[in-house]
Amino acid sequence: MMKTKVTKLYDVALIPTPEDIPEWRVDEAAVDGLVKALAVQHAVETQGDAVQTGDTVFCAARGALEDRTVLVYPGRSIPGAEQAEKALLGAGCGDTVKTELAGSPVSLTVQRIVRRTPAPIDDRLVREEKIDGVETVAAYRAYIKEKTQEQNRSLSAKHLSAALHDALVEKSDYQVDEEEQEAWTDKAAKEMLKMYEQEGIDPHIPEDGTDFLTDEEVLAQFKESLRSQYLSLAMSRAFCEQQGVTFGPEEQKLYAENGCTGDEAESGFMESKTWEILYNIAMERLEGTK
């Protein structure tokens, strides 16, 4: 049983929604954009006579990049190809232009000009997507709006639930068992150091480029950063108690089947349920926003 306790759990209802939570609703202009994107995805390819902005130009190169077909995309300002994109405008198949690519002089001979024309936006285009029950442009507009909003709302809810979680940890009051906190953060810091080493990252090199850190300094930094994770365990227990969530026999059995028992299992369960409840609170809150 965890010794550190929450003495006063902050009220989640008092935590304001941060202003930087992305807007999840999709307006009709955005739906227009999504429908146009569908038309572009189903574009018809034709051969062009003379290079225009928006084409893909397949070239043979001399002087540089001779080992490959050189692709140039006029109008897209691909880094390193800006000069070549302009130089090729108006060129036809078989024409050669002298220009520059990735800083090197090069001669490009046009082999092929591919032009993609967006498909017409009509019911036939929608039917090509083979979405159950969606066979008209109007139905597709409704479908894509709902699907995009669902995705956006889920992402925004994740952002918001993280903000609610962090605020609960920060703003709640605790009676901290210093010995327990020290033992927990010490163990976690050593595990973190091991993980860094396995990933090939040297934590002894500080970000500000000053003197190398000793092992003790690295561990001290890790322990400081892990303190909020430790407090989060206490917060999750208090939050679950407030929400009427208990780690009962069925839940214990499930965790034991996965090799996790005792305090570790209980902490894992409480944290997981806390995140789940905060996510639901976030979804409800977002649903209520204009």
Next chain:
Amino acid sequence: MITEATAQTFDRLIDTEYAVVDCYGDFCGACVMLEPVYKEAAADMAGIRFIEINISHEWDIAERFGIDAMPTLLFFRNGREVHRIEGSMDREELNRQIAVMLYN
């Protein structure tokens, strides 16, 4: 047009002059953000095969290429990896990464 790959079809799909592979996964917010940018590039840029693979399920590919972040974009020329980048990005940044494959 983006082609969904599996471990079985992967080698055949990257065996082309230019290929980009979006290694995405389940419950990955950054992958969701990259999706429309990647789709736009795929629709716009002929001559490059745009591929995607769900490495939450295709673990063999994740292990083979040492992928530990999602999304990771892998860039291939004639079946050989020439470049990679991790994380979501806007179209301008994606263009910058594609340029490495095309012109380096």
